[in-house]
Amino acid sequence: xxxxxxxxxxxxxxxxxxxxxxxxxxxxxxxxxxxxxxxxxxxxxxxxxxxxxxxxxxxxxxxxxxxxxxxxxxxxxxxxxxxxxxxxxxxxxxxxxxxxxxxxxxxxxxxxxxxxxxxxxxxxxxxxxxxxxxxxxxxxxxxxxxxxxxx
Numbered sequence: 247x248x249x250x251x252x253x254x255x256x257x258x259x260x261x262x263x264x265x266x267x268x269x270x271x272x273x274x275x276x277x278x279x280x281x282x283x284x285x286x287x288x289x290x291x292x293x294x295x296x297x298x299x300x301x302x303x304x305x306x307x308x309x310x311x312x313x314x315x316x317x318x319x320x321x322x323x324x325x326x327x328x329x330x331x332x333x334x335x336x337x338x339x340x341x342x343x344x345x346x347x348x349x350x351x352x353x354x355x356x357x358x359x360x361x362x363x364x365x366x367x368x369x370x371x372x373x374x375x376x377x378x379x380x381x382x383x384x385x386x387x388x389x390x391x392x393x394x395x396x397x
Contacts, residue, residue, distance in 0.1 A: 254271050254273070255271070256268050256269060256270050256271070256312050257269060257271070259344075259345075259348045259349055260344075260348075261340075261341050261344040261345060261348065262340050262341060262344055264316040265314070265315070265316040265317060265341070266314065266315050266316060267311050267313070267314040267315075267327075267345075268311070268312045268313040268314065269310045269311060269312065269349055270309070270310045270312060272310070272349065272350070272352075276306070276309055276310060277306075279309060280302060280305045280306045280309060281302075283301075283302075283305035283308075285301050285304070285305055286298075286301050286302055286305050289301055299346075300336070300342070303336055303342060303345060303346060303350065304332065304333050304336050306350065307332045307333075307335070307336055307345060308329050308332050308333070310349070311327045311332050312327070313326075313327065314327055314335075317331070317335060
């Protein structure tokens with residue numbers, strides 16, 4: 247069963263030890279806006295899948311990040327999220343991977359909700375009986391020809 251969260255409240259996500267971000271829910275409106283982001287739309291036709299993934303993740307993060315903790319400048323002073331700071335954050339490989347896994351993937355894949363066919367009552371279909379009859383073999387060509395002439 248798909249569980250709908252009707253509150254749409256932002257949530258905190260731990261990306262790496264000591265770093266967490268508060269993100270908007272991953273909604274249809276947010277995804278559509280991200281797909282229309284100029285940096286996503288203006289990628290060259292020959293851009294690699296990797297380049298597209300990075301551009302999309304950064305555009306999504308710029309829209310989704312509301313606050314963060316554990317992120318500072320070169321002098322260890324805490325900084326607030328800004329488009330440039332969000333892009334720089336996602337240039338850190340472990341952060342990018344964590345963002346993809348904890349936010350993007352879980353928003354796009356409903357695997358935890360088990361949005362598929364229900365299992366059989368005993369939990370698997372290994373012991374299930376076939377209930378459909380086998381198909382009848384095709385009639386020989388001579389019989390088909392006779393029935394067409396009679397019709």
